Amino acid sequence: MNMSTSTDRLTPLTREQLQFYKDNGYLILRKSASDDLIDAFNAHIRSIRLSEDMPEWAKPRRGQDVVEDKDRFSLRLFNPHLHDGFAKQMMKLPVIRGALAQLLGDEAAGVQSMYFYKEPGAPGQAAHQDYYYIRNEPNSLTAAWVAMEYTDEENGCLYVIPGSHKIGILPHGKVKNLEEHEAWTDEVEGVDLSREAAVVLDKGDILFFDSLLIHSSTRNRSKRWRRSYVCHYIRHDSKIEREDLKKKYSLE
Numbered sequence: 001m002n003m004s005t006s007t008d009r010l011t012p013l014t015r016e017q018l019q020f021y022k023d024n025g026y027l028i029l030r031k032s033a034s035d036d037l038i039d040a041f042n043a044h045i046r047s048i049r050l051s052e053d054m055p056e057w058a059k060p061r062r063g064q065d066v067v068e069d070k071d072r073f074s075l076r077l078f079n080p081h082l083h084d085g086f087a088k089q090m091m092k093l094p095v096i097r098g099a100l101a102q103l104l105g106d107e108a109a110g111v112q113s114m115y116f117y118k119e120p121g122a123p124g125q126a127a128h129q130d131y132y133y134i135r136n137e138p139n140s141l142t143a144a145w146v147a148m149e150y151t152d153e154e155n156g157c158l159y160v161i162p163g164s165h166k167i168g169i170l171p172h173g174k175v176k177n178l179e180e181h182e183a184w185t186d187e188v189e190g191v192d193l194s195r196e197a198a199v200v201l202d203k204g205d206i207l208f209f210d211s212l213l214i215h216s217s218t219r220n221r222s223k224r225w226r227r228s229y230v231c232h233y234i235r236h237d238s239k240i241e242r243e244d245l246k247k248k249y250s251l252e
């Protein structure tokens with residue numbers, strides 16, 4: 001990938017924020033995407049899901065037609081940036097590009113995107129480290145989790161263990177609490193999860209986190225959705241193992 005190290009990108013992070021990220025493995029940039037932009041993207045995804053001939057990539061369940069109308073606004077869209085221009089532009093937000101370049105020391109490239117509806121009643125994801133799922137060398141994997149609406153403990157916000165990115169990669173096993181978490185993922189083992197702290201975000205806030213940070217989310221116990229757009233990035237010169245995520249998207 002031919003990527004110049006351009007100097008015209010944003011540098012949104014202060015020295016204090018960079019130090020906070022180094023110490024804690026995560027960082028919140030408040031109100032970093034405008035309400036207008038978030039509303040437009042939510043409406044765009046909604047229109048894709050409302051379409052009578054919904055493309056295969058956008059379906060809540062691959063290979064299955066939508067049976068009930070409420071299913072149109074459920075689960076997630078996996079890797080919409082591969083198929084949809086708006087989703088790709090949201091992956092490339094200048095503030096994200098700039099922050100990642102500061103965090104990683106060089107230009108980042110996008111490798112994965114997920115738009116979550118997390119509808120009322122939907123389970124969360126058990127505690128894990130993203131590097132367990134997305135191996136890359138040298139490891140520079142970083143997430144940008146954009147709140148597409150207000151998210152708190154009630155509608156299934158993210159929880160993190162501050163500083164846990166310093167422990168290194170840990171073994172993962174079967175999910176323990178199936179009441180709370182999806183069964184198809186794995187759960188980190190040998191960690192005191194009582195240290196997890198809720199990350200309450202407003203619409204347009206962006207949470208950046210390290211691939212070794214232990215994080216999870218809880219079931220949505222509210223009557224609201226918990227929409228989020230979560231993209232994963234690596235430094236442009238890191239190499240990724242998974243075939244399905246091999247395509248790197250320049251953020252320029």
Ligand SMILES: O=C(O)CCC(=O)C(=O)O
Pocket residue numbers: 116124125130143157158215216217228230
């Ligand atoms: O948003 C969530 O509920 C889980 C997302 C997550 O754990 C991840 O993207 O790694």
